[in-house]
Amino acid sequence: MLKVWPLGQIRNRVPSMDGQREKRKGESLVPLQSIPIKVSLPHLKASCSTCSLYELCLPLGLKPDDVDFLDQIVNSRRKYRRGEHLYRAGDPFHALFVIKSGFFKIFDLDAEGREKTTGFYMAGELLGIEAISTNRFNYNAVALEDCAVCEIPFCDLEKLSITIPALSHQFHRLMSREIIAEQQHILMLGTMKAIQRLAAFLLNLSQRFGARGYSPTHFYLRMSREEIGNYLGLSIETISRLLSKFQEEGIISVHSRDIEIKNLAGLKDLVANPA
Amino acid sequence: MLKVWPLGQIRNRVPSMDGQREKRKGESLVPLQSIPIKVSLPHLKASCSTCSLYELCLPLGLKPDDVDFLDQIVNSRRKYRRGEHLYRAGDPFHALFVIKSGFFKIFDLDAEGREKTTGFYMAGELLGIEAISTNRFNYNAVALEDCAVCEIPFCDLEKLSITIPALSHQFHRLMSREIIAEQQHILMLGTMKAIQRLAAFLLNLSQRFGARGYSPTHFYLRMSREEIGNYLGLSIETISRLLSKFQEEGIISVHSRDIEIKNLAGLKDLVANPA
């Protein structure tokens, strides 16, 4: 039921973010700054070949020379501050985006202007593919913390794919991965009770943080309770109550948006047996 | 909130199926035989160039010569009888499938063996793309009526895409279209009440039948109440009750799996204002 990351572990593990999240009295609970991932040095030059997200991203399977060609079409200098839009529904589509660091949410706005969060995306994940068929973005993407993003002009990507079959193949794999993730979201919304959904959601985050070299048991939620509820098809109160319940049962420890999973097996068991 | 078909209408409209669905006393309510669509003659030879699904499918945007190349890799002779599996979860992935005629459901089996329907697919729709990233099918596909299917070996498609950029582009559009459809399913499951979901489901079928030249207001449900409920995240009883309610209100007329939409605007209004 969880988002699958069938790719291997990241080659160059980065330090766990745990140290950054020690709770200090009076600490401002503003979301983390974009967490530097290995190559995010101040004088950063676009370079897929040295990017630690290599195995989660488009260059996987490419020969070094081909990665250089990819580098030439990627504009990786874009930064977005918390709250900034990466794109809005209706914007013309020119480029795909890969998150280099940070956290985005994707949401729809209904006729009454209510937000409906359909996804959360983190480093190495591809944004905007749903716009290919319509030539416009269909949803909104907003940074939940300061983010660095690689922009990949889509027509360049298609052209380059012609000369680099491995790039084409990896792009197809990434789109396919997105479809699997969405089908699992559908299964979650269609079959699971509130307890299972929230447990599955935490496990999904855990796995994705783990796959990026961060602690899978101790992380900071970039999204509000409202956004979680929205994403899981539940009310904000239900999310709050369940987090409290999980804490009472000793499965997690919650301090505002700081989450520590104390009993990973117990959390997995909740998905299977909501009791 | 509905599945979008941003492509144009089918060029060669085919006769409405209404005539076939006149309710006669004692009529067997076995699902319709695969409905012949223009070129489905007995001595059918694989030919994308003469297929009426042209604009819904991979050949869209290709030059005639390129369509011929596509024809050469497509095996379009495959037939599936009602209840037959097109593929099963875990099967190795070699080819994508496009439905030529008929109706498939996609479902997952949970640990206890319960089915969970995640999608219904009809003519012109692409099946199996979620398997690209894992090299195995992740779900099961079963024919809900007798079906004809085009099989497209995936490595051939990737190879051909290199020489035909328009084919590559159209393939990307189809994958993107699938992602949009799934995001709309997510929105439906995450935000809508039972009434809205069923109304949206009927409207979605209506639109898809309409886009294929069939009557958008009078069609035959290929799936059971259980499969509908499963797909919409609702119980079979709720589906039954709501269909009865819609009929009482004069919005639709239901006879077993035969559905006539009497008030399309009313149905749309139910999605917006579940009342």
Place this chain on the structure above:
DNA sequence: CGATCGGTTGAAGACCTTCAAAAGCAGTGG
């Protein structure tokens, strides 16, 4: 300081599910 925002907690109630029973329809065999 008061206002606001995000989060927590309690109580009431809506919505949908589950349980249960019966009806409708199809297929089989006497």
Place this chain on the structure above:
DNA sequence: CCACTGCTTTTGAAGGTCTTCAACCGATCG
């Protein structure tokens, strides 16, 4: 032709899950 069986669908009643409404807390900010 009818009785019997099995399956799907319908309908009613009871019950559970989750939402909504409301109050409150703590932190932040002008």
